[in-house]
Amino acid sequence: MPAPENAGVVRLYYYGSMVTGGDPASASGPHNIYSATSNDGINFTEDPGVRFSYDSGAGFGITDPDVVQMNEGSWLMFISMGTSIIKATSPDSLGTFTRDSAFQWNQGGVPGSYNFDGTIRTFVNHGRDIGAAVYDTASGSLQYSGIAISAPAVGSVESPSVIKIGNTYYMFYHYSPYVGAMPSTHKIYMATSLDGITWSQHDANRYICDGSVPGAVYYNGAIYVYHCGLLMVPGERADLGVAVSLDNGVTFTEYRILIKNKVMTGVVDPAAIVVDQKLE
Numbered sequence: 001m002p003a004p005e006n007a008g009v010v011r012l013y014y015y016g017s018m019v020t021g022g023d024p025a026s027a028s029g030p031h032n033i034y035s036a037t038s039n040d041g042i043n044f045t046e047d048p049g050v051r052f053s054y055d056s057g058a059g060f061g062i063t064d065p066d067v068v069q070m071n072e073g074s075w076l077m078f079i080s081m082g083t084s085i086i087k088a089t090s091p092d093s094l095g096t097f098t099r100d101s102a103f104q105w106n107q108g109g110v111p112g113s114y115n116f117d118g119t120i121r122t123f124v125n126h127g128r129d130i131g132a133a134v135y136d137t138a139s140g141s142l143q144y145s146g147i148a149i150s151a152p153a154v155g156s157v158e159s160p161s162v163i164k165i166g167n168t169y170y171m172f173y174h175y176s177p178y179v180g181a182m183p184s185t186h187k188i189y190m191a192t193s194l195d196g197i198t199w200s201q202h203d204a205n206r207y208i209c210d211g212s213v214p215g216a217v218y219y220n221g222a223i224y225v226y227h228c229g230l231l232m233v234p235g236e237r238a239d240l241g242v243a244v245s246l247d248n249g250v251t252f253t254e255y256r257i258l259i260k261n262k263v264m265t266g267v268v269d270p271a272a273i274v275v276d277q278k279l280e
Contacts, residue, residue, distance in 0.1 A: 008276035010038045010219050011093055012226060012257075013051060013065040013077075014240070015269040031061030033079065035094065036259050041217075041224045042242060044259045052077060052088050052097040062086060064159070064213065064269040067093065068113040068120055070137065078122060080109035080269075085124070087140070093275050105142050107131065110213065112271075114162035114169070116196045123148055123160035123171065130160050130173060132197070148199050149173065149191055155181075157189075157202055161216040161271070163223065165248055169193040172214040172225050175202065183212035183228055190249055208252055209243045217272035222246050226257065226270035240270055 013035045033052040036044035054062050064080035077088045077097045085105040088097035108124035108131050120135035122142055128151035133142040149171070151157045160173045171193070174186040189205045211229030218224075222244055229241035240257035259267070 008274055010041050010044075010217060010224065011047075011067075011273050011275050012036050012038065012044060012215075013067055013271045013273075014267050015063045015065065016267050031055055031063075033062070033065045033077075033097075036262075041219055041222070041244070042255050042257060044257065046259050046262050047094055049096065051090075051095075052079060052099075054079070054081075054086060054099065056081065064110045065271050066111040066113050066122070067271055067273050068115055069093075069273070070115070070120065071118055076113070076120070076135070078111040078113060080111060083107070083109050083125070085109055085111055085142070093273060100140060103140060105133075107133070107144050110159045112160040112162055112171075112173075112215070114164070114196070116169075121145075121162075121196055123162065125156075125158045128156035128179075130157050130171075145197075148197075149205075150201055152202050154178065158186075159213045161214050161225075162196070163216050163218040165218055165223070167194065169196045170216070170223070170249060171199060172208065172216045174212050174214060174227075186210070186212035188212075188214050188225065188227060188243070206249075209254055211241060211243070213269050215269075215271040217274055219272075219274050223249055223252075224272065225252070226272055228268050228270070229254075240267055 032050045036046045038044040062079045066078040075090045075093045079086045087100045087103035090097040108126040110125045113122040122133045129147045130149040132145045132148040155177045171191040188208045188211045191199045191205045193199045211227035214227045216225045225243040243252040245252045
């Protein structure tokens with residue numbers, strides 16, 4: 001079974017490139033997913049090695065990792081490549097993830113998955129909306145199941161990430177005010193659900209902070225919403241920040257993320273899990 005929340009350490013996955021502006025996916029290769037580990041959710045040490053590496057050969061690479069633990073204890077990683085997703089797996093969250101070359105999905109990228117009491121649901125950018133899919137463990141495929149959050153009349157909702165506190169699920173996502181808007185204009189919102197299927201819609205959801213591509217985790221009684229959120233160069237949020245709530249989402253305080261001895265420029269697209277290292 002998945003490791004319990006509120007235990008162990010935070011492991012943060014991210015895409016790392018040397019790009020300092022524009023689209024990180026268009027940076028020259030290699031396109032690598034790395035991870036770092038923290039005992040406090042703010043100060044990290046980069047883990048050795050690379051968790052996943054892939055180059056399409058077409059000048060457009062992977063971004064936006066998404067990691068979730070499956071029922072038998074292994075780890076599933078979805079990685080965005082435009083509006084498609086690549087799937088990889090590993091028996092260890094700190095290990096090298098191996099691509100499943102038979103997996104195919106082209107109904108939206110920037111995934112965010114959560115294990116809903118044995119059922120893995122994955123949320124993705126789906127046009128201007130956030131779509132939902134169910135992971136079929138027997139076939140190893142995603143099955144689209146509909147729209148989770150609809151975009152307002154103007155702009156789009158993107159980059160979902162889900163946690164659970166008590167009997168309530170929380171989804172964090174960013175709102176983009178228009179098609180092609182730079183990440184410096186994105187704003188992070190919070191949606192809620194009692195079943196992980198029906199969600200509060202954007203007009204009723206709460207603004208959390210400025211930022212892009214959130215990746216949330218519930219750790220030691222606090223919500224940590226990691227995001228691309230520190231303006232490093234004009235038009236591009238290229239460094240990582242985190243909005244922390246000690247009162248289950250009522251208020252948030254922002255911090256800058258530090259990865260020891262890591263040059264942060266080009267570190268984007270955070271995804272967080274809680275892992276009990278004693279189990280691995």
